[in-house]
Amino acid sequence: MKNLLVLLVFLQSTLSYSQDNPVLFTDALRVNFSKYKSQSNQAFSQGDIERGQFLFDSLVQNQLIGSKFNNYTLKRVSDRKLKMSKVKKPIFLVTYAAWCVPSKGEFLALNKLAKEYHNDIEFIVIVWGKKKEVKKYASKLSGQIEVCYAHKTFSSGNEIVENLRETLGFPTCYLIDSYLQVVDIKRGSALVPLKTPTKKAVELNYNLFKERLAVIALPKDETGVLVKK
Structure with missing residues (x-):
């Protein structure tokens, strides 16, 4: 019995430690x-x-x-820095590359989501590239989205590039809660045929991204559908 109690105490302390660390x-x-x-x-x-x-x-x-999730300090295009731990909301983080063109309607869908949910969610886009290259992305994204950049020639950006771009690729969407715990990770955007009308392309990407947002505790109605604030 004594050994059993010792084992239970050990398991409880181990579980507690793993939850806290x-x-x-x-x-x-x-x-x-x-x-x-x-x-x-x-x-x-x-x-x-x-x-x-x-x-x-x-x-x-x-x-x-x-x-x-690592407590990265990200370089904003706006010249200010963004430390992940300073964000006190769930985070919707998407990675892109300066040399790749996003799918049709993708940025418009992100802008629409950011407008609707920026009070509840922090929207962050990291573009792999140098600041000058990334500015064109920033011009297409809403001011309610934090546009950041990382390049392996920067000492502070090399680690981010190595850990994210060179492992899980892009575009990749990271769903992170307000404690920086990884809730889910998804790759890619909506499959939009080239001749798809813009309105339909936006709708396809919007629905895909909105479905992903659901896992980081957005408000829902009684039927489980996400609602706008």
């Missing part, structure tokens, strides 16, 4: 990424897209969700 996101990624990359590369080389997506989802669900 979650694994850092980059540590969880570092431990599990090599195996994922090997299996993922093999799947995509064989043209097995479904298997590749399954592996990504498994990595996120089993290893990354629940980890604590």
